Amino acid sequence: MSDDISSGLSATTRTAVIAGVGGYVPPRVVTNDELARRLDTSDAWIRTRTGIAQRHVIDPGTTTGDLAVEAGLRALKNSGADGADLVVLATTTPDRPCPATAPAVATRIGLPHVAAFDVAAVCSGFLYALQTGAAAIGAGFAERVLVIGAETFSTLLDPADRTTAAIFGDGAGAVVLRAGERDEPGAVRDIHLGSDGGMADLITVPGGGAEQRSRGGFPGPEDLxxxxxxxxxxxxxxxxxAESSLTVLDRTGWQVADVDRIVAHQANTRIIHAVAEQLGLPPERAVLNIERVGNTSAASIPLALAGGMADGALKAGDRVLLTAFGGGATWGAATLTWPDLPRA
Structure with a gap:
């Protein structure tokens, strides 16, 4: 049995089209120098290994839902729409284990009765949510979908672990999808997803779930x-x-040289450049914002899209490749043409 799926978007003329993009990061900035004052690290050490200079971190009392609401509202405003039929929220840091965060986000945005749910695929979460939204449009279930990636990873980090503390930041990004045609600007051409549960322990929070609770007792702080x-x-x-990217390019009918921009999960610059090298793409075709925001997990790709739109790195008509890898393990890639949107 195959360990991956493809969207099948090419089988229908009814296609999801990106109609708006929005991003939001909390105002508090934590620089490398600030981290160096309390950890055994330095600005040079962090920059060399990750490409990160700073990250944004929530203040006490701020939640993932708060960030998701702001990004969602910005994406809707950018699209010129005042609503959606479905809200899909990709997150690894929901406000509560139960219920899902998406219904509360939808209500706060002004969509109190639409379908809304969370998707958990860690750093690949946005691509999984994008596939879900695109499939809903392709099937005729929805005319407009709000897809959000939002994370407050600072709530999961060991403050004494210099590696993870240096890498991750908090933030949210969102796109609005509308029903359209496959050949129009903004169309999501194809999506490829995969997973391998045998790599579950590579990226994990071991405690707090049913697996740990079923053994009795409560998790220690280190387990969380x-x-x-x-x-x-x-x-x-x-x-x-790289493999997922080549698969989705082949399904789309694009050659690697056809790709104008690659927007990869902003894990670290070395990974992004290594993926570009594996594909044979010049590193300058990568859209990067990791230096300013760090690794924001499921928010990473939509935040990079919002940043790329704002600074002009993404231009109408650009053939764009998205790709990510995350816990699970999960991975994926997508192709789309960039629409003509107002700069956020």
Whole structure:
């Protein structure tokens, strides 16, 4: 049995089209120098290994839902729409284990009775949510879908772990999808997704779930922190992102040279450049915002799209490749043409 799926978007003329983009990061900035004052690290060490200079972190009392609402409202405003039929929220840091965060986000945005649910695929979450929204439009279930990626990863990090503390930041990004035609600007051409549960321990928060609770007792503080096997993740991420990218390019009918921009999950610059190299793409075709916001997990790609639109890195008609790798392990890639949107 295949370990991946493709969207089948090419089988129908009814296609999801990106109609708006929005991003939001909390105002508090944590620089590398600030981290260096409390951890055994330095600005040079962090920049060399990750490409990150700063990250945004929530203040006490701010939640993932708060960030998702702001990004969602900005995407709707950018699209010129005042509503959607479906809200899909990709997050690894929901406001509560139960219920899902998406219904509350939808209500706060002004969509109190639409279908709304969470998707959990860690750093690949936005692509999984994008596939869900695109499929809903393709099937005629929805005319307009709000897809959000939002994370407050700072709530999962061990403050004494210099590696994870240096990498991750908080933020949210969103896109509005509308029903359209496959050949129009903004059309999501194809999506490829995959997973391998055998790599579950590479990226994990081991405690707090049913697996731990079923054994009795309560998790210790160390069990609730995010853990990652960095070296293994690096090689798996490069391999799977490159493979998934080639698969979706082939399904779309594009050659690698046809790609104007690659928007990869902003894990670190070394991974992004390694994926570009594996594909044979010049590194300057990568859209990057990791230096300013760090790794924001499921929010990473939509935040990079919003940033690329704002600074002009993404231009109408650009053939864009999206790709990500995350916990699960999960991965994916998507192709689309960039629409003519007002700069946010």
């Amino acid at each position: 922190y995010f853990r990652m096997e960095g070296k293994s993740v690096f090689f798996a991420a490069v391999r799977r992102m």
